[in-house]
Amino acid sequence: MSDLFQARWHWLGWQGIELSVPEEWNIGGISGGREDGYLRIQDAELPRVEVKWGAAEGFVDIDATINGYLKKLKQDKKAGKDIEIDTNASVVSKRKMKKKVLGCFSWRADLHGYGAAWYCADCKRTVIVQVTAKPEEDGANLAERIIASIQDHPVGGWIRWATYGFQAHAPEGFNLTAQELMAGHIQITLKRDIVAETARSIALQNLVAPEELTLSRWGMANVILRNKTPRQWAEEEMGKRLKRMKPEMEPTEVNGHEALRISAQHLPFHQQFFRLIARFADVPYADRIRGLIWHCPQSNSLHLVQMLIDIGNQDLPAEIAGRFICHPDEKTQS
Numbered sequence: 196m197s198d199l200f201q202a203r204w205h206w207l208g209w210q211g212i213e214l215s216v217p218e219e220w221n222i223g224g225i226s227g228g229r230e231d232g233y234l235r236i237q238d239a240e241l242p243r244v245e246v247k248w249g250a251a252e253g254f255v256d257i258d259a260t261i262n263g264y265l266k267k268l269k270q271d272k273k274a275g276k277d278i279e280i281d282t283n284a285s286v287v288s289k290r291k292m293k294k295k296v297l298g299c300f301s302w303r304a305d306l307h308g309y310g311a312a313w314y315c316a317d318c319k320r321t322v323i324v325q326v327t328a329k330p331e332e333d334g335a336n337l338a339e340r341i342i343a344s345i346q347d348h349p350v351g352g353w354i355r356w357a358t359y360g361f362q363a364h365a366p367e368g369f370n371l372t373a374q375e376l377m378a379g380h381i382q383i384t385l386k387r388d389i390v391a392e393t394a395r396s397i398a399l400q401n402l403v404a405p406e407e408l409t410l411s412r413w414g415m416a417n418v419i420l421r422n423k424t425p426r427q428w429a430e431e432e433m434g435k436r437l438k439r440m441k442p443e444m445e446p447t448e449v450n451g452h453e454a455l456r457i458s459a460q461h462l463p464f465h466q467q468f469f470r471l472i473a474r475f476a477d478v479p480y481a482d483r484i485r486g487l488i489w490h491c492p493q494s495n496s497l498h499l500v501q502m503l504i505d506i507g508n509q510d511l512p513a514e515i516a517g518r519f520i521c522h523p524d525e526k527t528q529s
Contacts, residue, residue: 199337205523206362208355209234210371211318212246215344220244222358222376229370230320241306244326244341251321255314257298258282264312264323265300278304286311286335291343306330309338318348353518356383360494361412362520366511369408382411406508408515411499416490419497425490428497429455436501437484447487449498449516454489457501485512493522 203218210229216236220243224235236244247264265280284301286309294313302308310325326341328334349367356363361381369385386405413419420428426444433442442459460483486501500516502508 199332200340206355206357207236208357210248211348211354211367212248212322213346213355213357214244214246214341216244216341225374242327244324246322246324246345248320248322248347250319251314252319255296255321257296257312257314257321260312260321260323261298261300261310264310264325265302268302268308278302284309287339287342291339292345301335307332307334309334309342311342315347320347322347356410360414360496361410362523363410363412363515364518365408365410365515369406379414380411382409384409406505407503409499409501410515410519411497411501412521413497414495416492416495416497420490425453425497426455429457429488432499433457433488440484442484449487449489449513450491450519450521452489452491452521454487454516457484457486457488459484482506483509485509487512487516489516489521491521496521 199217204215205218206213206215207220207222208214209222209225210227210232212232212234214236217238220236220238222234223237223242224233226233230250232248234244234246235242236246261282265282269278269280280300280302282298282300284299286299286301287297289295289297292311292313294315297311297313299309299311301310307328307330308325309328310323312321312323314321322345324342324345326334326338328337352367353364354367354369356365358376359378359381363383365385366387369387371383372386373384375382385408387408388405423431429444433444437459440459442457444455444457447454447456483504483506484501485504486499488497488499488501490497498516498519498521500512500519502512502515504511
């Protein structure tokens with residue numbers, strides 16, 4: 196059995212929840228959204244970390260939250276009847292978590308569990324997390340390290356999306372609308388209602404399309420590029436994505452790698468009319484494609500940042516690409 200404390204660790208992130216775990220652990224289950232959701236992290240054998248969050252305002256009874264969670268745990272057939280529960284366990288401190296409202300618990304059966312629950316006044320969410328350890332592991336210290344690493348709301352206006360080698364950040368105003376989590380291809384799609392953010396009328400909100408952000412990572416780039424150059428592959432890939440639009444591509448650089456800057460704009464007649472109304476009303480209108488695509492030899496991967504954006508935000512794809520971690524080093528792993 197490997198020593199988890201000596202192994203490399205990495206960051207995982209989903210829906211504004213991010214945490215550091217051993218590198219061999221990864222996301223195995225997700226559900227819900229930004230307000231209410233669930234995240235399961237697992238190794239090759241069993242679930243290791245479970246995080247649940249839910250929107251809450253006003254008084255939050257953390258003890259009731261923990262008791263409700265443990266009641267369901269005892270009903271779980273896998274836990275068995277011999278489970279021992281401690282609701283006064285010292286798993287992690289309020290000081291380390293920087294939380295005023297925090298409760299902890301632990302349990303023992305064939306496996307050992309350590310958990311904590313708290314209310315975050317910044318993001319108005321209740322969070323409960325459980326770390327599962329094998330009896331031969333130092334579960335208490337393992338759980339403390341993992342739980343203390345959890346960040347439950349955006350930092351500096353950016354949200355980390357990270358799993359299976361994919362490490363990207365997106366502005367917190369963008370909400371997840373689709374994901375593709377496959378062995379060789381990770382892709383998430385997010386949208387931002389640029390009119391609603393400026394409190395415009397309902398009529399304008401129905402008129403103006405939201406900005407859309409697509410972040411992609413392909414593994415095994417050596418196989419994908421076996422008989423073509425990165426530019427040839429990029430032209431084929433963008434041709435499939437943009438279909439009737441032919442993008443312009445010009446060389447640039449992303450994170451020290453040769454890259455291609457993508458730009459395209461094509462509006463049917465009725466959309467040109469809508470854009471004219473939006474411009475007259477002085478509201479944003481997402482009408483152009485901007486993006487970057489590049490090859491990272493260090494991680495043997497290909498990456499894409501693609502956006503449908505308003506003219507006022509056309510520098511945003513470069514900023515997002517600059518935050519894309521395509522070849523993590525020791526500092527980003529630990």
